[in-house]
Amino acid sequence: MALSIVHRATGLALYFGTLLLAWWLIAAATGPTAYANVQAFTGSAIGRLIVFGYTWALMHHLCSGIRHFVWDLGYGFKATEREALTWGALVAGITLTVLVWIIAYAVGGGR
Amino acid sequence: MSGPSSMRTPLERVRGLGSAHTGTSDFWRQRLTAVAMTLLIVPVIVVVIMLIGRNHAGAAQILGSIPIAIILLLFIVASTWHMKIGMQVVIEDYIHNEKLKIASVMANNFFCVAVALASIYAILKLSSGV
Numbered sequence: 001m002a003l004s005i006v007h008r009a010t011g012l013a014l015y016f017g018t019l020l021l022a023w024w025l026i027a028a029a030t031g032p033t034a035y036a037n038v039q040a041f042t043g044s045a046i047g048r049l050i051v052f053g054y055t056w057a058l059m060h061h062l063c064s065g066i067r068h069f070v071w072d073l074g075y076g077f078k079a080t081e082r083e084a085l086t087w088g089a090l091v092a093g094i095t096l097t098v099l100v101w102i103i104a105y106a107v108g109g110g111r
Numbered sequence: 112m113s114g115p116s117s118m119r120t121p122l123e124r125v126r127g128l129g130s131a132h133t134g135t136s137d138f139w140r141q142r143l144t145a146v147a148m149t150l151l152i153v154p155v156i157v158v159v160i161m162l163i164g165r166n167h168a169g170a171a172q173i174l175g176s177i178p179i180a181i182i183l184l185l186f187i188v189a190s191t192w193h194m195k196i197g198m199q200v201v202i203e204d205y206i207h208n209e210k211l212k213i214a215s216v217m218a219n220n221f222f223c224v225a226v227a228l229a230s231i232y233a234i235l236k237l238s239s240g241v
Contacts, residue, residue, distance in 0.1 A: 011197050011201075014194070015197070015198055018226055021230070022226050025183075025233040026229055026230075026233045028167065028171055029233035029234075029236040029237050035171075062148075062149065062152060065149070069145070069149075072142065104159075104160050107160050107161075107163065109164065111163065
């Protein structure tokens, strides 16, 4: 498995994706027009795709990072354990992403 | 000095090593901020979901509330610090030209500090309600 590079790649994506988070906070502090611009972007097709990708990058990096905590503590170095942790992180990252978006639509969709 | 008869612990032997004499501090802070974000991720996602579909007035009111502002401030500090360390590792791994490496490490520091301060300023402004 070559997922360690995915951990790094999602980290890089999150690094630049943080600009979106900063833009959103600054817009909220600036006023209604600036905030409406952010909402227009995040509500557009490309905006939703970017935010969805950002969510996956965050959830994958989180789960993959928990895998690193396990290794840092000295566990999970057997071949089968490494495979299980890696696949677990991949599946959990995708599952959490879908789950967060379902909750987000269920809660925020009606507002 | 660090042979089998040494009384020093492995941690003590690596403390203060490296060209900046900061030893394993980046390694430690990378883990520290990672654990912090693992603890903060659920409240942060809850806050973001609370804001979906709200107009500016509603969002500004939620972002300015004290517990939410504190959660976001903690997350911003942890994430920008984590970002800075992570990107520096990537730079040191892939950029071998010394001048370009130093410039990249500097740019990385500037970027992370700018993102952190801009976000912190925005939250404090929302909290003060001005």
